[in-house]
Amino acid sequence: MNDSPADTDSNSYRGRFAPSPTGPLHAGSLVAALASFLDARRHHGQWQLRIDDIDPPRAVAGSSDAITKALVAHGLVWSGPVLYQSHSSSHYDSALDRLMSSGWLFRCLCTRAMLDDNGCCGQHCQEKNISAGTPHSLRVKVASERLEGFSDRFLGEQPPLAETAPKDFIVKRRDGLYAYQLAAAIDDAKPSFTHIVRGADLLESTYRQRWLQHLLGLESPSYAHVTILVDEAGNKLSKQTGAPPLDSRQPEHNLRQCLQHLAQPAPSSSARRVPEILDHATEHWCMRR
Ligand SMILES: [Zn+2]
Secondary structure, three states: OOOOOOOOOOOOOEEEEOOOOOOOOEHHHHHHHHHHHHHHHHOOOEEEEEEOOOOHHHOOOOHHHHHHHHHHHOOOOOOOOOEEHHHOHHHHHHHHHHHHHOOOEEEEOOOHHHOOOOOOOOOOHHHOOOOOOOOOEEEEEOOHHHOOOEEEOOOEEEOOOOOOOOOEEEEEOOOOOEOHHHHHHHHHOEOOOOEEEEEHHHHHHHHHHHHHHHHOOOEOOEEEEEOOOEOOOOOEOOOOOOOOEOOOOOHHHHHHHHHHHOOOOOOOOOOOOHHHHHHHHHHHOOOOO
C-alpha cells in the first residue's frame, strides 16, 4: 500500500496531526501523531500541528500545552506555528452561507430522541418553514449516490457508502458550535493539506467530509486511515474511555510500542535515543496492514 516518496517534497506534501484539547496525549493519539509524522517525513513533506478546539465545553484546561510538550518529548516537532481551529470561524461561516444559498442546508429542530436510526433528521424539518430566530441546528443534505468510494492509502479501495448512507448530517449544532465534520472538511482540504493520515475510527467521517468538500468546491486531500489502538474490550483507546496519559519520561519505549502497533520494523537495539529511533522509522516507513 506504500507509494513512492521519491517524487514528493515540501510543496507537494503537507500533512498534519490534529488533536482535540480534551486531555493529555495518550498511546492511541501518539500512534496517529507518529504515523502522520513519519509519512510526512518519508515524503520530505511538511508536518503541522493543528489544535481542533471548536468544542469549548469538552476542552480541558492545559491540555494544548500538555499535548505540545508530549509531542516534543517524543521528537515529533512540527513546522511553523501551531494552528487553531477556533481562529477559523469566519471560514466556517462563509462556507455555511454558501451551502445555505445553494440550497444544501436546512434548519432542524430535532432533539436527539427525534432523530432516525442513522442520526438524521427524523421530523421532515426541511419541509417546514423554520425561522432563523428559532433555536435550531443546521444540517446538510446528502445526495447519497454521491458518497463515493475513494482510494485509501492504507486500507485500499473503499466502496461507496450506499447502504448505510445518511440523508443528512449536522454542520452547525443547536448550541451554535460548528460541527467536527464541517471544520475538518474545510481545514483538511487542499491546498492547506495534501495528505491526511489518521485513525481508522474516522473512516466513515471521511465520506461526509469529502461530500462537504465537493459541495464547497474544495479539492479533497489523499486519506490514509491507520489501525487504532483498542483496549481489552475492543473499545478505541481514547481520553473518553479513560486512557492514561503517556509517560513522557520514557519516549523511546513509547515510540517502539507505537512502531510495533503500526507493523513497522523494530529499530535495532543500538538505536537508543529518540532521534535515532525516528530516523530508523522514517527510513523504513511503509504503510502496511
Ligand atoms: Zn429535524
